Amino acid sequence: MNSIETIRQAVDDVYRVESRRVFATLVRLLGDFDLAEDVLHEAFAAALQQWQQTGVPENPRAWLVSTGKFKAVDVIRRRSKFDSMKEEVARPDHDAEPQPGNEQDIEDDRLRLIFTCCHPALAGNVQVALTLREVCGLTTEEIARAFLTNPATMAQRIVRGKAKIRDAKIPYEVPGAADLPDRIDSVLQVTYLVFNEGYAASSGETVTRHDLSEEAIRLGWVLVELMPVPEVMGLLALMLLQESRRSARATADGEIILLEQQDRQLWNRDQIRQGKELLTRSLGTRRFGPYTVQAAIAAAHADAPTAAETDWGQIVALYDVLQQLTPSPIVALNRAVAVTMRDGPAAGLALVDEILAEPELAEYHLAHAARADIYRRLGKTAEAINSYQRALELARQEPERRFLEKRLRELAHAAG
Amino acid sequence: MNYMLLIYTDEASWTDGEREDCYQESIALTHQLKKEGKYRAASPLHSVTTATSVRVRDGKRQVTDGPFAETREQLGGYFIVDAADLDEALKIAERIPGARKGTVEVRPVLELVGLPQA
Numbered sequence: 001m002n003s004i005e006t007i008r009q010a011v012d013d014v015y016r017v018e019s020r021r022v023f024a025t026l027v028r029l030l031g032d033f034d035l036a037e038d039v040l041h042e043a044f045a046a047a048l049q050q051w052q053q054t055g056v057p058e059n060p061r062a063w064l065v066s067t068g069k070f071k072a073v074d075v076i077r078r079r080s081k082f083d084s085m086k087e088e089v090a091r092p093d094h095d096a097e098p099q100p101g102n103e104q105d106i107e108d109d110r111l112r113l114i115f116t117c118c119h120p121a122l123a124g125n126v127q128v129a130l131t132l133r134e135v136c137g138l139t140t141e142e143i144a145r146a147f148l149t150n151p152a153t154m155a156q157r158i159v160r161g162k163a164k165i166r167d168a169k170i171p172y173e174v175p176g177a178a179d180l181p182d183r184i185d186s187v188l189q190v191t192y193l194v195f196n197e198g199y200a201a202s203s204g205e206t207v208t209r210h211d212l213s214e215e216a217i218r219l220g221w222v223l224v225e226l227m228p229v230p231e232v233m234g235l236l237a238l239m240l241l242q243e244s245r246r247s248a249r250a251t252a253d254g255e256i257i258l259l260e261q262q263d264r265q266l267w268n269r270d271q272i273r274q275g276k277e278l279l280t281r282s283l284g285t286r287r288f289g290p291y292t293v294q295a296a297i298a299a300a301h302a303d304a305p306t307a308a309e310t311d312w313g314q315i316v317a318l319y320d321v322l323q324q325l326t327p328s329p330i331v332a333l334n335r336a337v338a339v340t341m342r343d344g345p346a347a348g349l350a351l352v353d354e355i356l357a358e359p360e361l362a363e364y365h366l367a368h369a370a371r372a373d374i375y376r377r378l379g380k381t382a383e384a385i386n387s388y389q390r391a392l393e394l395a396r397q398e399p400e401r402r403f404l405e406k407r408l409r410e411l412a413h414a415a416g
Numbered sequence: 417m418n419y420m421l422l423i424y425t426d427e428a429s430w431t432d433g434e435r436e437d438c439y440q441e442s443i444a445l446t447h448q449l450k451k452e453g454k455y456r457a458a459s460p461l462h463s464v465t466t467a468t469s470v471r472v473r474d475g476k477r478q479v480t481d482g483p484f485a486e487t488r489e490q491l492g493g494y495f496i497v498d499a500a501d502l503d504e505a506l507k508i509a510e511r512i513p514g515a516r517k518g519t520v521e522v523r524p525v526l527e528l529v530g531l532p533q534a
Binding site: 119120121122123126160163164167168169170171175179182 | 462463465466467468477479480481482500501502503506522524
């Protein structure tokens with residue numbers, strides 16, 4: 001009745017959809033990440049065997065949680081550690097048909113897991129590694145590859161994070177209302193960091209690592225579902241709007257195409273629509289923050305039918321708001337570029353020169369590239385070449401370096 | 417007058433066996449001190465990798481991973497508190513006045529069986 005292939009397919013489907021939820025619940029029940037991971041896999045192996053006889057149960061998630069608990073009791077017995085945890089885990093209902101789990105509890109378990117992995121008592125790179133490993137279910141090798149680290153280093157980071165959660169007793173819970181805003185910030189930061197590593201890898205051969213951005217967007221949808229608050233919606237909107245330009249951002253052989261030159265037909269309309277819907281919801285609350293403002297800037301670009309029709313006035317105004325919410329030299333630089341487009345290169349040059357006079361961005365390649373571009377627009381070729389060369393010295397990402405080299409060649413050619 | 421004796425060593429230079437021997441020898445020492453009427457409290461701490469630091473600046477709490485290691489400031493006091501988990505410990509750390517000027521390093525105390533009652 002149930003062929004092995006049918007069951008294997010069913011188990012695969014359940015794994016994809018439910019495994020991290022089951023894991024989150026097992027962590028709560030067992031209080032141990034490693035034990036939860038072990039019995040999660042044992043439970044799926046058991047499913048593969050048993051569902052051939054019994055068919056897929058009505059509530060596979062509850063079945064898996066229950067089986068996982070049962071397996072954990074075995075493991076604990078094998079370790080012959082008869083502590084109080086065993087008593088508690090051993091009590092439930094393994095003879096009875098597992099009861100469908102309370103939906104809210106299970107969703108809360110996922111939130112608990114995210115907040116635990118993003119606890120500020122963990123170092124930033126540990127938060128990222130743990131979130132990808134425990135919340136998203138990526139393997140240590142996959143995470144290491146994405147961040148260009150060797151698997152041993154990444155494994156160590158994950159082990160250290162889990163040891164600190166256990167030994168320092170980082171609680172497995174959603175923070176109370178008073179702490180929530182601060183703690184959501186670190187969850188959003190980790191999510192955006194993962195997205196950015198996939199969108200604009202900080203170094204290396206390719207411009208983008210698509211799978212990480214996809215992972216971050218998936219996490220963003222989970223977060224919006226669990227906590228539909230303004231900045232959570234704002235961040236997802238921002239990620240969707242940026243992601244919508246992916247296929248227009250580079251040539252087939254990986255060369256950068258600037259926003260101005262992108263073929264807007266290639267922008268993903270579905271993602272733009274979803275992003276703008278979320279943006280509207282977030283703006284409607286009037287309690288939005290910097291992610292929502294950045295999403296609004298991305299939406300202003302998405303709304304322009306051609307580069308020339310971009311509403312630069314609106315974009316400058318949005319950067320003004322962003323500068324108030326989170327003042328930073330990077331925001332100032334982006335604002336200067338928008339002013340260049342609104343008021344002309346001379347106005348932009350004054351602002352960029354001011355920014356480069358400060359130490360923070362003096363070594364930032366994009367600041368020099370922005371100045372070079374303004375000189376190019378002003379027809380000051382020698383100055384433009386100087387600034388592009390400085391940018392090239394500082395750039396670490398290969399496609400960016402090739403882009404800067406191309407600009408330099410064009411200018412040298414024009415200069416004759 | 418009580419003294420808190422802070423032992424600084426390189427954690428990585430200990431093997432598990434050496435550490436276990438050290439615990440046993442330390443327990444023996446605490447019993448001797450107890451007989452001499454000089455024992456108040458003693459405990460090893462979990463590894464420095466479990467440390468969390470708390471600062472309060474402009475009324476806002478900043479929590480970071482890792483030990484406090486700014487060479488210009490020295491240890492000026494300590495609290496030993498009983499908290500349910502790290503979040504509760506951090507909340508107490510935030511209330512310590514020193515957090516507004518310096519940093520409070522929060523380290524879980526390692527439970528060691530065999531120490532005498534103070």
